[in-house]
Amino acid sequence: MTNRFWRLDAHPHGNDFASAFSLQNEDVPTAGPGQVVIKNDYLSMDAGTRMWITPRTDGYQPPLPLGSKMVGLCLGRITQSQAEGFAVGDLVRCFGQWADYAVVSPAESGLMKLDEDVADVRQHFGALGMNAWTAWAGLVEVAKIQPGETVLISAAAGATGSLACQIARNLGCKVIGIAGGPDKCRFLVEELGVDLAIDYKSDDVEAELAKVEGGINAYFDNVGGPILDAVLPNMAHYGRIALCGLVATYDKDNATAGPARFDQILMRRLTISGFFIPDFLERGTDFLPQLRKWLDEGKLVMHFDETKGLEHTLDAYSRMLTGRNIGKVVVDVRT
Numbered sequence: 001m002t003n004r005f006w007r008l009d010a011h012p013h014g015n016d017f018a019s020a021f022s023l024q025n026e027d028v029p030t031a032g033p034g035q036v037v038i039k040n041d042y043l044s045m046d047a048g049t050r051m052w053i054t055p056r057t058d059g060y061q062p063p064l065p066l067g068s069k070m071v072g073l074c075l076g077r078i079t080q081s082q083a084e085g086f087a088v089g090d091l092v093r094c095f096g097q098w099a100d101y102a103v104v105s106p107a108e109s110g111l112m113k114l115d116e117d118v119a120d121v122r123q124h125f126g127a128l129g130m131n132a133w134t135a136w137a138g139l140v141e142v143a144k145i146q147p148g149e150t151v152l153i154s155a156a157a158g159a160t161g162s163l164a165c166q167i168a169r170n171l172g173c174k175v176i177g178i179a180g181g182p183d184k185c186r187f188l189v190e191e192l193g194v195d196l197a198i199d200y201k202s203d204d205v206e207a208e209l210a211k212v213e214g215g216i217n218a219y220f221d222n223v224g225g226p227i228l229d230a231v232l233p234n235m236a237h238y239g240r241i242a243l244c245g246l247v248a249t250y251d252k253d254n255a256t257a258g259p260a261r262f263d264q265i266l267m268r269r270l271t272i273s274g275f276f277i278p279d280f281l282e283r284g285t286d287f288l289p290q291l292r293k294w295l296d297e298g299k300l301v302m303h304f305d306e307t308k309g310l311e312h313t314l315d316a317y318s319r320m321l322t323g324r325n326i327g328k329v330v331v332d333v334r335t
């Protein structure tokens with residue numbers, strides 16, 4: 001029996017992943033003491049992982065060493081267990097490897113047993129997954145949104161953003177989404193019930209936001225870069241910004257360039273807080289009952305963008321990072 005896995009051979013330039021990764025073969029790994037082996041069913045493509053494969057050492061976690069198996073969120077069933085509390089056959093999610101089989105230790109990987117009573121198990125990457133936890137934590141715990149407020153979300157048609165739009169809407173906010181292209185903007189308004197969608201590729205974002213009466217009370221920022229500069233002068237006084245991600249800069253050398261409109265933080269008395277979902281992992285199960293209720297009521301929907309086959313993982317990864325996705329990008333690696 002063979003295990004195929006993606007190995008990081010070099011730091012990618014831009015979105016050229018084919019030159020940076022190679023698909024390797026090995027024998028199926030065995031679980032060491034305290035470990036489990038998982039037969040992966042699905043891999044989650046997450047924008048934040050783009051930072052782990054750069055050489056930068058000042059990120060929120062150390063870079064993945066060259067020659068390593070690529071790490072990412074996996075969902076599947078345990079086939080071997082030497083870890084207390086986990087049994088063969090358990091449906092689990094964790095930070096594992098882009099591979100047919102992942103081998104992990106529970107504590108280091110955030111290994112979590114999943115509810116089997118879900119019509120589509122991919123929802124553990126969707127409405128019940130890390131992107132949903134991130135959206136909830138950023139909006140409720142960090143930006144502290146209140147009913148009736150105007151909430152702005154960037155990368156709004158992606159996995160995290162589309163869930164953030166719906167959570168803000170469900171909590172009684174007026175929601176504005178920023179996304180790239182008319183199809184995504186239509187999706188935001190027609191399928192997610194967003195009040196206003198701005199196409200940053202063709203609209204003047206700053207001018208569109210200037211028309212918003214009362215300004216933006218809370219901004220869930222997935223992007224950073226020029227969009228953040230367009231947002232800052234249009235925040236309401238005492239507005240809050242939950243800085244979730246900087247996808248506009250992950251593949252750029254000038255990733256450390258700050259916001260050009262830094263002055264507006266003082267002028268508008270803004271609060272900006274970065275947050276990182278692993279800091280909320282213990283709390284994630286507190287968010288789940290509400291997310292599950294909304295999922296069952298049809299108030300939290302996840303659009304999946306699925307690629308089949310481990311061998312096509314790099315296509316899926318690139319789709320997500322270049323914005324060719326609507327919703328959550330997953331790879332079905334069942335064989």
Ligand SMILES: NC(=O)c1ccc[n+]([C@@H]2O[C@H](COP(=O)([O-])OP(=O)(O)OC[C@H]3O[C@@H](n4cnc5c(N)ncnc54)[C@H](OP(=O)(O)O)[C@@H]3O)[C@@H](O)[C@H]2O)c1
Nearest residue numbers: 046047048158159160179180222245246247248276277323
């Ligand atoms: N803080 C945390 O703990 C945490 C956890 C999860 C995710 N995140 C962050 O959340 C963000 C979204 O991640 P995701 O995994 O859910 O991916 P995603 O939103 O499903 O996909 C990434 C999206 O980013 C947008 N994008 C790419 N380049 C852009 C650019 N230069 N300017 C504006 N938008 C751009 C694309 O949409 P368009 O077509 O609209 O450009 C693309 O669909 C990332 O910044 C990620 O790091 C943070």
